[in-house]
Amino acid sequence: MFxxxxxxxxxxxxRLADFGVLHRNELSGALTGLTRVRRFQQDDAHIFCAMExxxxxxxxxxxxxxTVYSxxxxxxxxxxxxxxxKFLGDIEVxxxxxxxxxxxLNEFGEKWELNPGDGxxxxxxxxxxxxxxxxxxxxxxTIQLDFQLPIRFNLTFVSHDGDDKKRPVIVHRAILGSVERMIAILTENYGGKWPFWLSPRQVMVVPVGPTCDDYAQKVQQQFHDAGLMVDVDLDPGCTLNKKIRNAQLAQYNFxxxxxxxxxxxxxxxIRTRDNKVHGERTVPETVARLLQLRQSRSKQAEEEF
Structure with missing residues (x-):
């Protein structure tokens, strides 16, 4: 493309970026769940820049x-x-x-360590x-410099002083890395209690009894239309307390x-999976607040509601 x-x-x-499928022929003994697989998605970027x-x-x-990790x-x-x-290229470069x-790294301000000879x-x-x-x-x-691909593919650009044989440097950059590995780490890190903005189970609507089932379904539809992950429990064999408990165990945020x-x-x-009761709100007000919390990517949405 360059x-x-x-x-x-x-x-x-x-700067060119893509979210694509990559393959790596890992040894079978090295494969581990989602953290090390042979086929994975990666947020790959290649930045072509001058040395300076x-x-x-x-x-x-x-x-x-x-920004992403915070x-x-x-x-x-x-x-x-x-x-x-064993390296390729000029030692001065x-x-x-x-x-x-x-x-x-020094200007970034976070602690870092030198890993000599591991490039x-x-x-x-x-x-x-x-x-x-x-x-x-x-x-x-990973953030990786590459001097060799520009040489191998004979990539050049015209410099400001007219030199048309100037070599770019390629920066390989991936922030999430393997998406499968990131999902595995997130799953373990949250222990099933996903933050609201990332949760696959954001809202559970629980009717008190069969006479409220139609209203519960209308409420579910309103939240669904707003783009929220919502379910409704219409099981006639469960008591109200059992439905609430099931939703809490399934880690529905609200x-x-x-x-x-x-x-x-x-x-x-409204109540949360940790049994904090927020009381009665109108449906439009509740939808609007949940959308705000999702947009803010709050880690404590249940408390902040």
């Missing part, structure tokens, strides 16, 4: 990383992996690139590891109880 036409320094950095732009691009990648509530550790014993990565043969990299619920570290994100009073007034009675 090489389909002549490129100018004015176009750099050129590396530092700013790495800063941008690190800021992006912090939403999930993850802490992470950073390692700078430098030139291995390596030294310059490693210095720029080091400057970016790829084609360039240094920053490894990012996140900790799961039982203290294991997993590598998800449980909306509807009886004759709510049916008459067009309201719902």
């Amino acid at each position: 090489d389909h036409r002549p490129r100018s320094w004015r176009e750099l950095p050129l 732009q590396i530092e700013d691009e790495i800063k941008g990648c690190l800021d992006f990383l912090r 939403i999930f509530g993850f802490s992470f550790k950073l390692n700078l992996s430098t030139r291995p014993e 390596w030294n310059q690139a490693e210095k720029q990565l080091e400057n970016s 790829a043969f084609y360039g240094p990299k920053i490894d990012i590891q996140i900790k799961d619920a039982i203290g294991r570290y997993h590598q998800c994100a 449980i909306l109880v509807v009886g004759e009073k709510e049916k008459t007034s067009g309201t719902v009675n």
Whole structure:
């Protein structure tokens, strides 16, 4: 894509991203649940930039990383992996690139460690590891410099002084990394209690009795039309308390109880999976508040309601 036409320094950095399927022929003994698989999705980005732009691009990648991981509530550790014993390219280029990565990490402000000799043969990299619920570290994100692909594919751009043989550097960047691995870590980390914005079970509507079933279904439809993940429990064999308990055990973030009073007034009675009672609200008011909480990606939506 970069090489389909002549490129100018004015176009750099050129950032291209895709969410695609990748395959890796892992040994069968290394395969582990969703954390290590042979076919996975990855948020892959390739940034073509000039040598002097590396530092700013790495800063941008690190800021992006912090924004995404803070939403999930993850802490992470950073390692700078430098030139291995067997490497390709000019040693001066390596030294310059490693210095720029080091400057970016220092300015980023988070603690980082040096991992000498653990870079790829084609360039240094920053490894990012996140900790799961039982203290294991997993590598998800990666920021990798690549000097060799531009040489191998003969990629060039015209520099500001007219040199039409200037080589770009490629930054490989993945923030989530393997989406399957990220889902596995999130699942363990939350222990089934997904934050509201990410939850597959956001709302359960519970009618007090069969006479309220029609109203409960209308309420469910209103929440569904608003784009929320909502179910309704119409099981005639369960008591009200049993339905509420089942919804709490299934980790529905919010449980909306509807009886004759709510049916008459067009309201719902709101409680959470942790049995915090928020009381009676109108359906439109409840929908609007839940959409606000989803939009804010709050980690404590049940408390903040």
